[in-house]
Amino acid sequence: MPELPEVEIAARTLRRVALGRRVRSVHAETGAARLFRPDTARILQQLVGARFQNVDRLGKNLLVTLDRRGDDAVGVWSHLGMTGKWLVRAAGDAPPRFERVAVALEGGLRLSYVDLRLFGRLRLVRGAHFDQIPELHDLPPDPLAHGIDPLQLRERWARLRLPVKVALLDQRFVPGVGNIQASEGLWRARIDPRRSASSLSLVEVRRLARSLLKSFEFTLAMLARGGADGRGADVVYVEEDATRNPFRVYGRQGSPCPRGDRGFIERIVQTGRSTFFCPACQT
């Protein structure tokens, strides 16, 4: 699932369910060791008795702060990787498939961290000092909260020969963009994904910045309504059935361009990842 909009939904869910509540118990499945640094599973017990105080998001990263009576705060850094998600279940519900960590809260609800492929990461952060996480060091402010500065982006791309689509996947430029949002943003901005990042004019970078934000908001609104097919945010929404795919170009190779001009959506591969675009209107 997770690019910026999906992680934002996860953040909202955690806030709604957990803020102000204390942790009753934590259980980690043995396979979950991959999610942690060595021996972190053991120290997960530090969370017991702690109270959810704040849930933040930076790009695709979740930053959770819990306070502890008479002790330092503790932070949880969560990155969902390819298939990670936070689900909520009642105490009586059976654990979902691929549940790796279960956090039981006072009041009966449980937070389930579910991750089929185990590319996600969970780490405890002493004192909730998230600035000590190397993975966050080079990230600029979150685009949803602070916007995207076109001047700065243009400057940082000035000598980058990578295709703009490939550059967009680098989290140091616009944190939260993933393979779907990169294609969607470039289509909305009418920019050819194969062009080098340095070739974009300031006008084009400005258009791209606005387009990315628009695509984030569009996907977020769709997820907040309950997903493309109304079954909740936890749905696989890229399917053959075009009516269930809420994206303009992603996964739509061979379809007419939604702009209705003349082009058809193509799928190409750039550094091993699929890119979808319309060769007629993206120049």
Added chain:
DNA sequence: ACCCGTGTTCGCTG
């Protein structure tokens, strides 16, 4: 059996 996958890091090459 083969290819593909919403992410990121690491090691190699030039």
Added chain:
DNA sequence: TCAGCGAACACGGG
């Protein structure tokens, strides 16, 4: 030292 690329991670779905 740096830019860029492919493999690797783990596991299911088409």
